[in-house]
Amino acid sequence: MRSRRDGEGGAILPMMAVLMVVLLGITGLALDFGRLALWNSRLQNAVDGAALAAATELNARHGALERARVAAREMLEPQGIPLEEVLPDENFTFYATIGSSRDPADSGKVETTSHREAHYVEVRIEQWPVELFLLPVLDILPGVSMDDELQVDVRALAGRHYYMCEFPPLMFCNPFEAEGETFREAVDPQRPGGPLLEPGDSMYLKYQPDHWEPGNFAFLRPTDESGDPEHGAKALGEYIADPSRQGCTYPNLHTRTGTVQSWPNHGWNTRFDLYKGLTPKEFPPAPGVMGYPQDQSFRDIGGMDDRFGKGDWPAADYWAEYHAYHGQPKPVDWDSWTRKEVNEWETAQGYPPCDPDAGDGVSCPADADLPLPVPDHDTYTDPAPTPERPEPIPDGLADPNHLDFDSEPASVPGRRTLLVAAVNCKEQEVKGDMDVTAEAFAKFFVLQRARQGASDTDIDFLVEYMGLASAKDEEYHVDVQLYE
Structure with missing residues (x-):
């Protein structure tokens, strides 16, 4: 064992x-x-x-x-x-x-x-x-x-990707596409040779239906906050008057063709206290409704020699004509300011532009009322009694008394800043009513009231380029995410 x-x-x-x-x-x-x-x-x-x-x-x-x-x-x-x-x-x-x-x-x-x-x-x-x-x-x-x-x-x-909110139903065909550049590339400060359009340069947006050529502008189909399309010429004018009605969307848009009548102009001109078919209660004016001068010289881009200014507007003459009444010294660097910067100074300092002779339909506040109070809330109001509104001006120029008066309507800041879709129309073969993709959104300051010629299709919008929409703008949202 x-x-x-x-x-x-x-x-x-x-x-x-x-x-x-x-x-x-x-x-x-x-x-x-x-x-x-x-x-x-x-x-x-x-x-x-x-x-x-x-x-x-x-x-x-x-x-x-x-x-x-x-x-x-x-x-x-x-x-x-x-x-x-x-x-x-x-x-x-x-x-x-x-x-x-x-x-x-x-x-x-x-x-x-x-x-x-x-x-x-x-x-x-x-x-x-x-x-x-x-x-x-x-x-x-x-x-x-x-x-x-x-x-x-x-x-x-x-x-x-990015998506946009509260932009007007407006687009323009990239004017630099004929040169082989996207709008974003053409205005890039780092572009070799320098940008072709810089902040402060003016730009004419010309409406020419059925001609989707570089530089022309057109309309988009408005969509409400739920993403449902809005139809009709008046709805188009209302969305141009108040872009906050527009819902949020990625840059996949749809063109809007057909009869527009005069509604785009009516919507645009509410910013200047001019109303036809729209009410000031729904669409208040901007704080300061003066038009600003055009540039004095232009770039020739794609054969268009009268649409793209060089930013050389007569700032000194504008001061002498519209700011002599208050006796304040001109800011040292005034002559180099953009019109948007001038507008911000006028609003913040309480010295609106005016013509003492009212030759432009813009009368001056009484000396005792200057400077106008700087507001600390979302709408520009003034506890002072509202002056009587002048009689309509024969040439249609606006009543200026909405810089900060507590009248109807109260002015709303930012009304003269718009974000407009830039589309490469040639690349996408844009023709009529169709889906399009915006390659960027340009930020513009509205310089003058809309001008309409003999027909409904003869429409010009004059704006000052401010730069590209970016994450600094509350309407612009960047969406970065993992997919795999």
């Missing part, structure tokens, strides 16, 4: 040794694969953040793709990840479309190397080594070979 027990004891020891190795392997498997899962999660979070940072830079401007790569690397740098090894340029792929709900119907993944077209970016971290601590011990077993490390691959795809 003793000999048998001795034999059993001798057999147990090798079995225990094998069992210990197996248990060690199981433990190592759990620990090392747990470590692998931890690294995979950490790297996935890192690449998600890098993709989002990269997508944020895809604004269709020059250098957007390189800025996207830099932003992704800067996002990884604080995490101790060696950037040059992990994120070379070839680990970025840019897409114009990926078939998301933001893309045109039936579009799939389309790669691009153009800053104009890139809306999405895929960022990849490939072959990231994760060192194994315990599994390599299994090498002691016959026929078992374990690597000292495993490699992890992670990827993320993010996109950037």
